[in-house]
Structure formats: C-alpha cells, structure tokens
Amino acid sequence: MCEADSLSLSLSPEERELIALLREEMGLPDDEAVLHMLVRQAAQRVAITCPSCGHYAKRTAEDEARCRSCLSVIKLVEGIWQVSG
Ligand SMILES: [Zn+2]
Structure with missing residues (x-):
C-alpha cells in the first residue's frame, strides 16, 4: 500500500x-x-568516498578519514582528499 x-x-x-x-x-x-x-x-x-577503492571512508577528524575496506588513511591536503598511506 x-x-x-x-x-x-x-x-x-x-x-x-x-x-x-x-x-x-x-x-x-x-x-x-x-x-x-x-x-x-x-x-x-x-x-567521504575513498580515492583508493571507491568505498566510503569514515572521517576520523576534520582533515582525516580511514577506509575500512582497503584500510587506507586519507588526508585532506589543500582541499583534496588524498591517500596518505
Ligand atoms: Zn578504500
């Protein structure tokens, strides 16, 4: 219905x-x-969307996120989210 x-x-x-x-x-x-x-x-x-694998990465700080899928650490550098290791 x-x-x-x-x-x-x-x-x-x-x-x-x-x-x-x-x-x-x-x-x-x-x-x-x-x-x-x-x-x-x-x-x-x-x-945010993980630049490495395309899954969602949970933000852990204003300028940092961690992807649970590929375990990347992603950092906001000059306005762009980049995998940092
Ligand atoms: Zn990922």
Whole structure:
C-alpha cells in the first residue's frame, strides 16, 4: 500500500508523517527516495568516498578519514582528499 513498506524499517506514524512532509519539500516521487536522499546527505557529513577503492571512508577528524575496506588513511591536503598511506 505504501512504498516505504518495502523497506525493512519500522517507522512510527510520526516518522512517516515527517517523511511525507520532506517528500513534498524535496519534490521526490516516493518515501523511499526521501530516505535514500537523507542517508546520502547524512553520510556526506561523516564519510567521504575513498580515492583508493571507491568505498566510503569514515572521517576520523576534520582533515582525516580511514577506509575500512582497503584500510587506507586519507588526508585532506589543500582541499583534496588524498591517500596518505
Ligand atoms: Zn578504500
């Protein structure tokens, strides 16, 4: 009946209402698209794309991140994320 029901998440009625509001605000086609968007936006604050393997690397500091996939240490050098070892 609802697109969000295909997700393996238990959302409260209040959360579903908020997602519906966000869906309108963002102009997205369905609730699932809203969740995908929110996850990506939130991830940008805590992770970067690993330049070495393409997986997500969790930021450990303002200018440093560590990739759990290839174990690279990535550092922000002059505005560019670079594998440092
Ligand atoms: Zn990596």
